[in-house]
Amino acid sequence: MTTQFPVIDRRVISMxxxxxxxxxxxxxxxxxxxxxxxxIEWLQSLGYGIEPDAIGPVLASTSCTFRKQLTYPATLEITIELEKLGRSSLKLRHHFYRQDDPGTVYASAEVMLVWVDYKAEKSVPIPDPIREAILQAAPQA
Structure with a gap:
C-alpha cells in the first residue's frame, strides 16, 4: 500500500x-x-466524539472515485491520509483496500472537514489535541 499523502490512521470495516x-x-x-x-471512529479514538452542544467537524465537501468493484464477502481497510491541515479545516484522502488484496486500490476519496461551534454555526480552530495527533502521525505536515 503506497499513498501520496501521509497516513494518519487506518480502519477496518467488514462488508x-x-x-x-x-x-x-x-x-x-x-x-x-x-x-x-x-x-467518526478515528475522532472517538482521539477523545472527540460528535456532541451537538459542543464543537466538532462538519462535512464541507466529499468525492469518491470508484476504481474496482468491491464484492461481498470482504474485509476492507480504509486509510485516513492528511492532504492539508488548516486552522479550522482538514482535507483528508482515503483509499479503500481489501485485506486479501492489499496492493489494489478499490476506491479513493477526498473529504474536507471544517470544525465549527454547532450552536453558533461558526468555524473554530481544530482542537489542539487533534492537531497534535495529526502532526505526530504525519510529522512532515
Whole structure:
C-alpha cells in the first residue's frame, strides 16, 4: 500500500451482505457511509466524539472515485491520509483496500472537514489535541 499523502490512521470495516446493490457489488452510497464511520471512529479514538452542544467537524465537501468493484464477502481497510491541515479545516484522502488484496486500490476519496461551534454555526480552530495527533502521525505536515 503506497499513498501520496501521509497516513494518519487506518480502519477496518467488514462488508455486509445488505450493503451490495442489485448487480452484486458495494452500493455507491456505502462508500460514503464507510468513510463517515472511519472518521467518526478515528475522532472517538482521539477523545472527540460528535456532541451537538459542543464543537466538532462538519462535512464541507466529499468525492469518491470508484476504481474496482468491491464484492461481498470482504474485509476492507480504509486509510485516513492528511492532504492539508488548516486552522479550522482538514482535507483528508482515503483509499479503500481489501485485506486479501492489499496492493489494489478499490476506491479513493477526498473529504474536507471544517470544525465549527454547532450552536453558533461558526468555524473554530481544530482542537489542539487533534492537531497534535495529526502532526505526530504525519510529522512532515
Amino acid at each position: 455486509r451482505w445488505g450493503d451490495m446493490d442489485a448487480v452484486g457489488h458495494l452500493n455507491n452510497t456505502y462508500y460514503f457511509r464507510y468513510l463517515e464511520q472511519v472518521r
